[in-house]
Amino acid sequence: MKISRKNALKSLFGAMISLPALGKVKDKDKKDLLGFKEEFSVAWKSSLDYTLKIFNQMPEDKFEYKYTPESFTYRTQFVHCITFTTAQICGRLNLPNPYDEKEKQNGYWKNLSKAQLETELKDFYAWVEKTVLETKPDKLAQLEGYAGDKIPVWRLFYALENHIIHHRGQAICYLRLNGITPIGYIGW
Template sequence: MNISRNTLLKSLLGGLIALPSFGKRQIEKDLLGFKDEFATAWKRSEEYTLTVFNQMPEEKLEFRYTPESFSFRTQFVHCIIYTAMQLSGRLNIANPYEKIPPSFWAKLSKSDLEKELQKFYAWVLTVVNNTKPEQLLKPEDYAGGSLPVWRFFYAMENHIIHHRGQAICYLRLNEIIPEGYVGW
């Protein structure tokens, strides 16, 4: 097979022009994979969060192991407020919890707080699904480093895992045996 110089140069040039397009398609495909994977993980997180939350009797929602610690209720309220604030600020979107006064959370029944947790989990999933690929790739400062926004969603889930673990300790301090772990 005999390839002329012109044919070779045209082939190489065509390949170089196509690479950015191919790369962009691959990144978008990877980010769609992230959205699917995160949705699955986030749904499991919601299930386990609600399992832990619902094990504490309503009369013990204000339990705290020391005066300065969060109450059991506040462990979950904090997750909602902190995550919404972080995502809203970083993605420049409306924070649905921004104007809700602290007294609102203190007055909620256990059932009402469970509904708020469900609405929060649905909101985060909507945010993930509506975030454009270029936003998901944007680097953000976090915890002394930098990470792309798509990884920031996992950082927020990790924050919830921390507080859910605290809530499990609260259950044990109240002689409630936590239900088994719900993994992916």
């Protein structure tokens, strides 16, 4: 693909003009980010509710079920959601990871009962919501690398929730493979 000098200069000039706008969060944007916090909080509570309903449909004696040797177990679908999401948020917001100490214990996640893992899920969801609510608008607007692109931190929270949706969908397949009809979808 050839690019003309004229188009190259237009692109360069456009980028230079937009740079100052990326540097500061305007008052209007701060207000919009407060709207994000409210919206995300509602969606996040719904996500927790649906996640727990799917999680609790599998009997505890099937928590180590996996459909192929290389696939996650049913338990690991949920543990991965907790550990991956937390690591992504902590790494980008420079926060201490609340699971670092637990993960140092050999077999921590595997040794949890269904009830204990449910408590971890609830605590994880509470931690993410608290983190969103306490993160300052300037930080939420900060661009971070994600999937080969740069996105604002507030969008990262939605991307991570999408990742949870993916694994929850996997868990639904595990239920079906064990003859369990999953609860119907619960939307926002």
